Amino acid sequence: EPEVTQTPSHQVTQMGQEVILRCVPISNHLYFYWYRQILGQKVEFLVSFYNNEISEKSEIFDDQFSVERPDGSNFTLKIRSTKLEDSAMYFCASSVEGAGTGANVLTFGAGSRLTVL
């Protein structure tokens, strides 16, 4: 069964460092998403991406964050200067159609755990 692949599975970084989290969505999917989950808290939406541009971003997704689809397969989340509060599990997801489409299922990756020291 097709799956969304995320790397790295765990990254430890020092505060102020730049981090890039990588995702390989399912090949025929056109919509891509990043979510985060701080330990013990709910899954929070960060950003959605379609047709090489951001379609929506949450208030969490400030200027420290950026997303890119550098080639035909990868989808990346960059955090420019990490803070302690960026420590979380980051999930990538993809779907064939938009989240609001009737039968559309979002498929999530296993996540990248980011620890900022």
Next chain:
Amino acid sequence: KQEVTQIPAALSVPEGENLVLNCSFTDSAIYNLQWFRQDPGKGLTSLLLIQSSQREQTSGRLNASLDKSSGRSTLYIAASQPGDSATYLCAVPNQAGTALIFGKGTTLSVSS
């Protein structure tokens, strides 16, 4: 702004019991509702998706119902097993249909 609430926050049952997890959402103009399972420290696995035109969906021992007008969904788990122990998340699209909004989840523990 769409908000999703799940009750109870946690539930412990003995093996074999039937149980119901509840989800409510504030904006009933949704196209679908999705239930996910999350094991500790792991990703999200889609369990069931109900389209707005449907009232329920079934997959094995799982049955999810949707009442759009009242802004509620339930996930029914029949004959629970220890392997069902996980956090169950409910999610609906935001108003623009550009993202899913999640509830905090119900953490289920099934003892043998």
